[in-house]
Amino acid sequence: MTSSSLLPAFLQAVMQGQPRALKDPHYPGWHLAPVTGLMNDPNGFIHFQGEYHLFYQWNPLGCSHQNKSWGHWRSQDLVHWQHAPIALIPGEDYDRSGCYSGSAVDNQGQLTLCYTGNVKFDDGSRTAWQCLAVENAQGGFDKTGPVLALPEGYTGHVRDPKVWRQGETWYMVLGAQDKQKQGKVLLFHSGNLTDWTLAGEIAGSGLGGLGEAGYMWECPDLFHLDGQDVLIACPQGVTKQEKRFLNTYPVTWLCGTLQADGATFHHGPLAELDAGFEFYAPQTALAEDGRRLLIGWMGVPDGEEMLQPTVKNGWIHQMTCPRQLSLKQGRLFQQPVTELQMLRETESGWQGLASQAPEIPAERLEILLTRPPGKSATLHFGNDDLVLTWSDCELCLARRSLENGEWQYRYWDAPATGLQILCDHSSIEIFINQGEGVMSSRYFPAQPATLSFSGEAELQVRYWSLRACM
Numbered sequence: 001m002t003s004s005s006l007l008p009a010f011l012q013a014v015m016q017g018q019p020r021a022l023k024d025p026h027y028p029g030w031h032l033a034p035v036t037g038l039m040n041d042p043n044g045f046i047h048f049q050g051e052y053h054l055f056y057q058w059n060p061l062g063c064s065h066q067n068k069s070w071g072h073w074r075s076q077d078l079v080h081w082q083h084a085p086i087a088l089i090p091g092e093d094y095d096r097s098g099c100y101s102g103s104a105v106d107n108q109g110q111l112t113l114c115y116t117g118n119v120k121f122d123d124g125s126r127t128a129w130q131c132l133a134v135e136n137a138q139g140g141f142d143k144t145g146p147v148l149a150l151p152e153g154y155t156g157h158v159r160d161p162k163v164w165r166q167g168e169t170w171y172m173v174l175g176a177q178d179k180q181k182q183g184k185v186l187l188f189h190s191g192n193l194t195d196w197t198l199a200g201e202i203a204g205s206g207l208g209g210l211g212e213a214g215y216m217w218e219c220p221d222l223f224h225l226d227g228q229d230v231l232i233a234c235p236q237g238v239t240k241q242e243k244r245f246l247n248t249y250p251v252t253w254l255c256g257t258l259q260a261d262g263a264t265f266h267h268g269p270l271a272e273l274d275a276g277f278e279f280y281a282p283q284t285a286l287a288e289d290g291r292r293l294l295i296g297w298m299g300v301p302d303g304e305e306m307l308q309p310t311v312k313n314g315w316i317h318q319m320t321c322p323r324q325l326s327l328k329q330g331r332l333f334q335q336p337v338t339e340l341q342m343l344r345e346t347e348s349g350w351q352g353l354a355s356q357a358p359e360i361p362a363e364r365l366e367i368l369l370t371r372p373p374g375k376s377a378t379l380h381f382g383n384d385d386l387v388l389t390w391s392d393c394e395l396c397l398a399r400r401s402l403e404n405g406e407w408q409y410r411y412w413d414a415p416a417t418g419l420q421i422l423c424d425h426s427s428i429e430i431f432i433n434q435g436e437g438v439m440s441s442r443y444f445p446a447q448p449a450t451l452s453f454s455g456e457a458e459l460q461v462r463y464w465s466l467r468a469c470m
């Protein structure tokens, strides 16, 4: 167990905060969320000795981005999760301003966490250490200290180690900012997890034909999928386009080939991973059966997050559902894992003109829709808290700003033939064309939401209400 001086305050915050959070009608029924305080990135996602582990960035003491610690859940099936003891709490010299994001590995049967120790100085500058911690017999984690200091040529913004092993060699990607304020992804290798050598910059601003692509890249994740190498990362400072990269910070993917020497990554164009309002810092893990799984944070830093109404109930943010990744014709697909089907209750169906469709309870809902080309349809969630317009050339998701009530829009800028939509008490995940695109968003309906339809499209609909399991 960690000996941090913050622990008593954390325990008290959980005891006091949890009943309030769980009573909030916006608290998810089947998604992961903090029992109190602020949760952001998923960390340390791994299948280890027969169980999934998911850690998360957590401030139990409030809804601000402070005291970043690692909460910990475990699961047999990706659907039902149990709390495990809090894994990391800041307090050492090398992590005193936060145990920032990272990953988990199986090191000869020992569950080992790789995280960033963040250190902020009074003059506003910072440094970062890449650190390890090892699971102990009580299910807690013992910190073993830093293994990597700031590499030469980079600012204090170097973080979020994603570590994996290939044969006898360990690899690590890190998000970084160079001294010219260009965002980069760095690749390192090691024979023992503790001595690391920089192989090079494998992606980022000014590399691989990307041109200007932001001042900092966070939370990189590099993996082999369906014969290619895929790099997911969160570049900050990418220019907004008319219908893409509209969030404060986007999540992007690159697909290509990592050279055997590890220092060059030949890749295609930068593509957005999720076109919704809230999606950031996703992390992947390999399932026992070889599936590549992904969970993301259904939030975005530095936007309107603190205006979300759950803050007054002492908690904020949730994870996405677990998704399975695949690569088809060079495009990255995401689909909800099949395990989630165990939440389905009785199936219902309907076919006909959208404008004549019955209203459906949408509190916890999975709905599959198809629409032939021609007329459009509009889906109204809640009291028009969220409006999805589906026409031949695009999908447009509209929601009012929490700040000034003005409508804001997000787009899937291509034809959509079929949709799979998953709703929880305050979230929606729209999977487009079997997962070719996804739009993830939070929304906060006043009452348990319903879904109604308008438009002249002929819709075919199958749906299930979903059992709560949190």
Ligand code: FRU
Binding pocket: 040, 041, 057, 068, 100, 101, 102, 116, 159, 160, 218, 219, 280, 281, 301
């Ligand atoms: C991404 C991020 C990471 C950092 C963590 C701190 O949301 O900024 O880069 O490690 O959050 O909570």
